[in-house]
Amino acid sequence: MPVGERNEAVTVVGAGLVGSLLSVFLARRGHTVEVLERRPDMRREVIDAGRSINLAISTRGLYALKQVGLEEEALRHAIPMRGRMIHPPKGALMYQPYGKDDSQHINSLSRAWLNKFLMSAAEATGKVRIRFRQRVSSADLEQGVLTVVDEATGEERREEGRVVFGTDGSGSAVRQALEKVPGFESTAETLGHGYKELTIPPGPGGAFQMEKHALHIWPRGTYMLIALPNEDGSFTCTLFLPWKGPVSFESLDSPARLEAFFEEQFPDAKALIPDLTQAFFGRPTGSMVTVKCAPWNVGGKAVVMGDAAHAIVPFFGQGMNCGFEDCTVLEGLLGKSGDWETLFGELGRLRKTNADAIADMAVENFVEMRDSTGNPRFLLEKAVEKVLLNTFPGEFVSRYSMVSFSRVPYRLAYEVGAIAGGIVSDLSEGLTRAEDVDLERAKRLIHERLVPFMKEHADGFRTEG
Structure with a gap:
């Protein structure tokens, strides 16, 4: 009997984008799913902002949503981006279409909105229970045992006897447990650049203050600024800078230096960001990492997917799309006969080489975006x-x-x-x-x-x- 038809109870660690969508797929296959999420419920509590890069959802991600009937609603909240709008230090803007015509476009979508939407869709199946503020403190995956801390009460408990899906991001506790298994290999390469999120608010009446249907880029060689449109007329801007050096997060250590830097390099953006100093110094600086590992599973006991298996830098807009594609490939395998170990082994065989490829392309695209687009x-x-x-x-x-x-x-x-x-x-x-x-x-x-x-x-x- 295919594993996807056994109505087995499983555990998903992480209720982010991939974990929530994966739970929908598993529930539709008849599985009862317990999701352990370390954060509080973002639908009911405000979670610290400033560390989220807007999503650029494209064909692979939309296909995954379509398989579970969620594509149309997601697109209602998305803004088509038909090309790059290049902002030079001086002179006219330059537009670069993404595809052969306007039918080929990517879509700007709020990460927070999509995550909330997918969590609710998972719960709506009636077979998914998301438990918040649950931290996996350790795991013995060869024995199929998780040690979980309820951060609301401080109580610690053991969970065992379930297949574990690790979708808990680039810092995955499940992957860290895999690292203890003989034969497992993992690398995590941190980019020499960090990022800071800023916001261009909407204009009067919710108007977009720049071209709505474009991904805006200010390429400046070793660094750059980008901006993606939001439903409310605002733009989420992300500044990418080296950690150290003559022009870096380290060098922008005062309001005066920050203001002078933006005035020289991004004058048109500076004019549209009213709280530049407050936002820059008040928000955290994020780091970016490329994770590669193998194998993705411990027998039929546990598997990692999404960023937990293959975190990539955001410069091809494919991190979420790649993670969602993991889910569609898994869904195709769930209908085949065999046990979990066979299924997980085939998932890794199909996905590992492709995840490595997009990771490499994402780094290459970073160089293209910051150095070449102008x-x-x-x-x-x-x-x-x-x-x-x-x-x-x-x-x-x-x-x-x-x-x-x-x-x-x-x-x-x-x-x-x-x-x-x-x-x-x-x-x-x-x-x-x-x-x-x-x-x-x-x-x-x-x-x-x-x-x-x-x-x-x-x-x-x-x-x-």
């Missing part, structure tokens, strides 16, 4: 890429479009992107205008380099799971 050569290549996407549909694809607008495995998107990028680079040599690209040569290069690779991996392009 570069004339980069802008030319993006324009040439768009010409090729429209002229050779189905034959030429870009890495960005495959990651954001398809469900092709990340590993294939990474490899196709390298080939496509080489073609664009070769065709852009000596050009000053994208419309002058040699289309006959483009067709030849696509058929020599890209089409054979895509035919060779045709099965992979049918998506995993």
